[in-house]
Amino acid sequence: MAAVKGPLSPHLTVYKWQLTMLLSIAHRATGVFLSLGLLMLSCWLLSIASGAEAFHAMSIHINAWYGQLILILFTFSLYLHLCNGIRHLFWDTGYGFEIKTSNNSGYAVVIVSTLLCVITWTAGGMS
Amino acid sequence: MNLRSPLANVRGLGSAKEGTHHFWYQRVTALFLVPLTIWIMTALVMMTATDYESIRLWIQSPINALLLLFFIIALFFHAQLGVQVVIEDYIHSEWQKFSCIILIKFLAILAGMASALAIIKIFLGL
Numbered sequence: 001m002a003a004v005k006g007p008l009s010p011h012l013t014v015y016k017w018q019l020t021m022l023l024s025i026a027h028r029a030t031g032v033f034l035s036l037g038l039l040m041l042s043c044w045l046l047s048i049a050s051g052a053e054a055f056h057a058m059s060i061h062i063n064a065w066y067g068q069l070i071l072i073l074f075t076f077s078l079y080l081h082l083c084n085g086i087r088h089l090f091w092d093t094g095y096g097f098e099i100k101t102s103n104n105s106g107y108a109v110v111i112v113s114t115l116l117c118v119i120t121w122t123a124g125g126m127s
Numbered sequence: 128m129n130l131r132s133p134l135a136n137v138r139g140l141g142s143a144k145e146g147t148h149h150f151w152y153q154r155v156t157a158l159f160l161v162p163l164t165i166w167i168m169t170a171l172v173m174m175t176a177t178d179y180e181s182i183r184l185w186i187q188s189p190i191n192a193l194l195l196l197f198f199i200i201a202l203f204f205h206a207q208l209g210v211q212v213v214i215e216d217y218i219h220s221e222w223q224k225f226s227c228i229i230l231i232k233f234l235a236i237l238a239g240m241a242s243a244l245a246i247i248k249i250f251l252g253l
Binding site for chain 1: 154157158182183206234246
């Protein structure tokens with residue numbers, strides 16, 4: 001496509017930051033990030049299938065501080081994408097578009113996904 | 128002479144020339160993934176032992192193997208649909224866009240089938 005000369009639509013930077021906008025961007029970003037996590041999940045499954053040696057070789061990285069940090073980021077991304085995804089599914093059926101409702105559901109997404117992430121990492125065998 | 132009605136001509140053809148299938152599959156896989164994700168995260172939290180043998184035993188339970196297989200396939204389907212939209216939005220050169228989408232589909236099918244094969248191998252105790 002030839003470069004268009006002339007005014008373009010307003011760029012993102014002219015808008016005041018809002019929760020709805022932040023979550024929209026975060027939904028995309030976490031989606032892409034989680035796709036990479038999915039490839040790591042594949043590697044993990046393949047390591048289990050390959051035998052104890054491969055599993056332990058991978059466990060060393062998973063249990064290291066950087067592995068744990070990445071896992072925590074994946075966990076939070078997963079919950080954020082899940083909660084915000086449910087919000088999107090409600091929108092798809094035509095509900096929740098009012099400014100007040102979408103702001104409130106946005107706050108709920110942030111609070112619930114943070115809580116779920118904390119619960120996952122404090123309760124149970126993962127920690 | 129064209130005997131097809133105007134509706135028949137446009138049905139299934141949006142601006143992307145493939146109608147609403149992409150949108151629809153994205154939502155259906157999302158809907159599938161809601162309970163499956165809750166299941167896998169609950170199972171991970173409840174898991175008391177995370178050593179090699181315990182994890183193998185967990186996957187060897189038929190219900191776990193089945194749901195894990197379903198989860199992985201739905202995830203790959205959902206992920207490649209999502210990444211495709213991101214590529215379509217941000218890569219403007221037609222051939223680069225096309226190549227990236229083909230590459231993403233190839234990777235998703237390859238990694239998805241490898242994961243499925245891994246689950247089946249563990250399930251069969253091989």
